[in-house]
Amino acid sequence: MTDGLDILRLGARPEGPTALTADWVLAWRNGGHCLLRGAEVVIDGARIINAVPAGRGEAMRRIDFGHALISPGFIDLDALSDLDTTILGVDNHPAWAKGRVWPESYVQRGPYEMYSPEELAFQKRFAFAELLRNGITTAAPIASLFYREWGETVAEFDAAAEAAAELGLRVYLGPAYRAGGMVLTAPGRMEPRFDAARGMDGLADAVRFVETHDMTHGGLIRGLLAPDRVETCTAALLQRTMTEAERLDCPVRLHCAQGAMEVDTVQALHGTTAPRWLAELGVLSPRLLAPHATRADAGDLALYAEHGVHIVHCPLVSARGGGTLDVRAARAQGINVAMGTDTAPPDMLLNLAVGQMVGRIVTGDPGALSAAEMFDLATTSGARALGRNDLGRLEPGACADIAVFDLDQGITPTIDPVQSLVLGASGRVTRAVFVDGRLSMRDGAVAGLDDTARAQAQGQFDRLVARYPDRTWDHPPVTDIFPPSFPMEDLRDA
Numbered sequence: 001m002t003d004g005l006d007i008l009r010l011g012a013r014p015e016g017p018t019a020l021t022a023d024w025v026l027a028w029r030n031g032g033h034c035l036l037r038g039a040e041v042v043i044d045g046a047r048i049i050n051a052v053p054a055g056r057g058e059a060m061r062r063i064d065f066g067h068a069l070i071s072p073g074f075i076d077l078d079a080l081s082d083l084d085t086t087i088l089g090v091d092n093h094p095a096w097a098k099g100r101v102w103p104e105s106y107v108q109r110g111p112y113e114m115y116s117p118e119e120l121a122f123q124k125r126f127a128f129a130e131l132l133r134n135g136i137t138t139a140a141p142i143a144s145l146f147y148r149e150w151g152e153t154v155a156e157f158d159a160a161a162e163a164a165a166e167l168g169l170r171v172y173l174g175p176a177y178r179a180g181g182m183v184l185t186a187p188g189r190m191e192p193r194f195d196a197a198r199g200m201d202g203l204a205d206a207v208r209f210v211e212t213h214d215m216t217h218g219g220l221i222r223g224l225l226a227p228d229r230v231e232t233c234t235a236a237l238l239q240r241t242m243t244e245a246e247r248l249d250c251p252v253r254l255h256c257a258q259g260a261m262e263v264d265t266v267q268a269l270h271g272t273t274a275p276r277w278l279a280e281l282g283v284l285s286p287r288l289l290a291p292h293a294t295r296a297d298a299g300d301l302a303l304y305a306e307h308g309v310h311i312v313h314c315p316l317v318s319a320r321g322g323g324t325l326d327v328r329a330a331r332a333q334g335i336n337v338a339m340g341t342d343t344a345p346p347d348m349l350l351n352l353a354v355g356q357m358v359g360r361i362v363t364g365d366p367g368a369l370s371a372a373e374m375f376d377l378a379t380t381s382g383a384r385a386l387g388r389n390d391l392g393r394l395e396p397g398a399c400a401d402i403a404v405f406d407l408d409q410g411i412t413p414t415i416d417p418v419q420s421l422v423l424g425a426s427g428r429v430t431r432a433v434f435v436d437g438r439l440s441m442r443d444g445a446v447a448g449l450d451d452t453a454r455a456q457a458q459g460q461f462d463r464l465v466a467r468y469p470d471r472t473w474d475h476p477p478v479t480d481i482f483p484p485s486f487p488m489e490d491l492r493d494a
Contacts, residue, residue, distance in 0.1 A: 005439075010447045012438060014437075018042070018061050019057045021063065021064045023038075024036070025051055026070065026394065032380075033072075039051055039053060040056075046436045048399070071402070071403050072402065075137070075378060076138065077289050077340050078341065079127075082127060082143035083460060084144075103475075111150065113148060114467050121159035121160070125453075130346050131169060134346055145176060147467075153175060157175045157209055161217070165217040166447070167447065168441075168447065172224040174224040177203055177228065178232035179199025187473060190265075200237060203227075211248070224251055224252070226253050229255040229256070231274075238283050257290070259294075273297070275290075276300065284304070284309055304335050310337075313340065315351050319354050327377075328368055339351060349421055350427065352422050371421075401436065405429050409429040468481050
């Protein structure tokens with residue numbers, strides 16, 4: 001027997017049974033997570049064989065992580081898959097004056113893709129690696145359409161499927177499509193514009209993508225239909241989407257009940273809230289994953305509960321905008337609440353920490369939303385939303401999707417490994433990630449991405465920001481759209 005993670009090849013499955021040992025293992029016992037001390041998880045191929053006392057499993061090799069927690073990998077159902085532009089708006093308001101809504105002049109000139117096909121492919125690859133570095137093993141990617149010509153393309157998602165397979169990330173994929181978008185016709189005045197035929201064309205492309213890629217790469221790639229946001233969709237597009245999802249047997253993700261622009265637009269168009277409109281259309285379903293529900297009222301939540309809709313909670317991005325979901329109220333109605341990241345950094349542990357803190361502020365209860373409850377949202381609740389009992393848990397026969405968290409890099413002294421990880425609020429403690437039994441990430445390194453990736457990402461993002469005047473009201477210079485936090489002097493040539 002040989003100890004040490006370096007004996008495994010990055011990007012490959014170990015040959016034969018391999019035992020992963022640490023001070024703590026979060027195994028599945030009697031229908032729930034259970035913390036085991038002095039245990040090991042044995043994996044073989046793509047599956048977990050068992051969690052047994054350390055040294056008792058039959059294995060060709062043992063990898064000892066020491067003071068660490070071996071855990072199910074996180075499930076992220078609104079996973080950042082681009083170079084996040086929402087962070088540009090955190091300290092820059094109002095959104096209509098900061099390039100977040102297309103001005104009429106930009107629409108008349110003709111919207112264009114602000115990234116090349118190569119850049120679109122790179123950003124997915126880069127973002128997927130970041131997810132792995134934060135202990136995320138299953139992801140339903142999300143990207144902004146604000147800087148796109150219209151919707152996402154099949155070509156970029158063909159590349160995304162290949163990237164996920166090469167990097168070793170389990171994904172639910174489908175290009176986002178829409179039938180409309182918001183146009184700024186005067187300062188602060190936004191109007192929806194629709195092109196119903198273009199929306200149906202986007203759905204048709206997405207359906208073909210799912211038909212082509214679902215269950216490929218040994219089941220690592222699964223299909224997802226992703227209409228963009230409720231206010232950008234027509235009734236016919238959403239109804240057709242749910243019909244196709246039933247035929248394809250895949251989930252649907254639709255952002256709704258999430259912001260003032262959506263609430264006002266849906267009220268103007270349909271005379272009600274988004275969840276009530278969706279109920280009238282007959283499209284609420286257990287297939288539906290619905291980020292964020294931060295503007296859902298009690299009646300909206302009751303409809304979600306009645307129809308088995310899953311809410312995807314993204315605490316960090318919501319809190320940055322001054323909103324949140326009352327997780328306790330949603331769960332009290334019987335709604336399954338899963339987790340998403342949806343912003344940079346794509347750090348699930350940070351999201352769990354923010355979700356816990358904000359949840360306690362909302363309820364006024366300092367005991368609300370324990371670390372264990374938050375951990376469940378990122379593991380078992382995500383698996384439930386996907387209809388998967390082989391994800392989000394470490395038990396015999398489950399997929400070998402595992403994250404190893406280094407407790408020496410978090411809060412010291414450790415209280416309890418799960419509590420300490422949530423209190424520590426940083427995915428940087430992720431030491432290793434296995435997906436489908438393959439070592440996908442080790443000490444920050446991901447197979448298929450080299451050391452130049454961060455510089456490439458920064459350069460690509462800077463070029464995107466430089467184009468913001470094109471699609472900002474009155475076309476001010478970038479320095480007016482995004483002024484620095486403090487006065488800035490460039491002394492490089494002094």
